[in-house]
Amino acid sequence: MCFILLQGCISGGPYAPVADRNQRPKVTSGFHIVKPGETLYSIAAHYGWDYRALANANNILPPYTIYPRQRILFEQSKIKSVVKKKEPKVIKQTTVVNKTKSEPVKKTTGKLNTKKVSSVANLRWQWPVSGKVVSQFTTKGKVNKGIDIEAKLGQPVSSAAEGKVIYAGSSPLGYGKLIIIEHNSKYLSTYGHIKSLAVKEGDRVKMGQKIAELGSNGSAKAILHFEIRHKNKGKPVNPLKYLPK
Numbered sequence: 001m002c003f004i005l006l007q008g009c010i011s012g013g014p015y016a017p018v019a020d021r022n023q024r025p026k027v028t029s030g031f032h033i034v035k036p037g038e039t040l041y042s043i044a045a046h047y048g049w050d051y052r053a054l055a056n057a058n059n060i061l062p063p064y065t066i067y068p069r070q071r072i073l074f075e076q077s078k079i080k081s082v083v084k085k086k087e088p089k090v091i092k093q094t095t096v097v098n099k100t101k102s103e104p105v106k107k108t109t110g111k112l113n114t115k116k117v118s119s120v121a122n123l124r125w126q127w128p129v130s131g132k133v134v135s136q137f138t139t140k141g142k143v144n145k146g147i148d149i150e151a152k153l154g155q156p157v158s159s160a161a162e163g164k165v166i167y168a169g170s171s172p173l174g175y176g177k178l179i180i181i182e183h184n185s186k187y188l189s190t191y192g193h194i195k196s197l198a199v200k201e202g203d204r205v206k207m208g209q210k211i212a213e214l215g216s217n218g219s220a221k222a223i224l225h226f227e228i229r230h231k232n233k234g235k236p237v238n239p240l241k242y243l244p245k
Contacts, residue, residue: 032072037202040064041166041180041188043072052234116244117207123183125242126207128160128191129214129224137238145236146190146227153195153222157212159205160189160226160243168197175225176215181205185231192225193217 026048034043040060044051055064058072066072118125131151138144163183171178175192179199182188195215205211217223228239 027074030074032074034066034068034070034072036068038066039166039182040066040072041182042201045167045169045180047074049074118242118244120242121187123161123187123242124207125161125244126158127243128189128226129155129157131155131224133240134223137236137240145229146225147239148217149224149226151214151222151224153214153216155214155222156210157191157194157214157224158208159211160207160228160239161187162207163189163205165199165201165203165205165211168199168201174218177212179211181211182231188229188231190225190227190229192227193223 032043032047040055041051041064043066044054047054051064054072054074055061057075060066116126127149129149129151131149133147134150135144135148137147157179159181161181161183163181165179166182166188167178167180169177171192177194177197179191179194179197180188181190191212193215194212196213197211198213199205199211214222214224217225226239227236228242229236
C-alpha cells in the first residue's frame with residue numbers, strides 16, 4: 001500500500017538491487033481516497049513518496065492520523081517546495097545525531113538466539129531471524145541504517161516485537177519484498193529481502209510470530225536487512241541496543 005515510508009526506513013544497504021516486476025513508479029499527480037484500515041505510511045509507500053513529505057503536502061501533522069474518505073494529493077511541485085523549506089532543519093538534526101553517537105555497541109558474533117527476550121523502551125524485543133550479523137549499523141562512511149543478518153533462504157522471519165503491520169509489499173529501493181511493523185507510538189521496525197509474506201497490512205502480530213520467509217539480497221546469500229526507527233522523526237536507531245545480547 002505504499003512506497004514513502006520505505007524510502008525513510010530502508011536505505012544505506014550495501015547490497016545490489018533486487019529486480020521486482022511488481023515495483024511501482026512514483027506517482028506525481030492525482031489523489032488517493034483513504035480506505036478503512038489504511039495509514040499514511042502505507043499510502044506513501046504504495047505511491048513512492050516519503051511519508052513526511054506527503055504529510056507536509058497535505059497539511060497532516062504528527063502522529064499523521066488520517067480518516068476514511070479523506071483525499072490525499074500527490075502534487076510534485078507542492079511536495080518539492082515543502083521539502084526544500086525543511087532542508088535547514090534536517091541538516092541541524094543530522095548534526096545533533098552525529099554528536100550524540102558516542103555510546104559504543106559490542107559487535108554481535110556467532111549464531112543469534114531467537115528465544116532470548118529483552119525489554120527496552122517499554123517493549124519486549126526478540127531477534128527476527130536466527131543467523132549471523134554480517135553488517136553493523138553505522139552513520140559514518142558507508143552508511144547502514146540497520147543491521148544485516150545472514151541466514152538460510154526460506155528461513156522464517158519473525159516480528160521483533162508486538163505490533164501492527166502497516167506495510168507488506170514491494171520495496172522501491174531494491175530490497176525485494178518489505179514489511180514494516182508499527183510497535184507503539186514511538187517505534188517502527190522494517191524487514192527487507194523477503195521472499196514470501198505471511199502477513200498483510202492491518203494484521204496484529206505478536207513478538208516472535210512468523211511474518212515472512214527470507215529471500216535473497218540479489219546474490220547467492222540470504223540476508224535480512226532489519227531496522228528500528230523512531231516513528232515520528234523517522235530517525236534510525238541501532239537495533240543492537242534493543243535486541244537481546
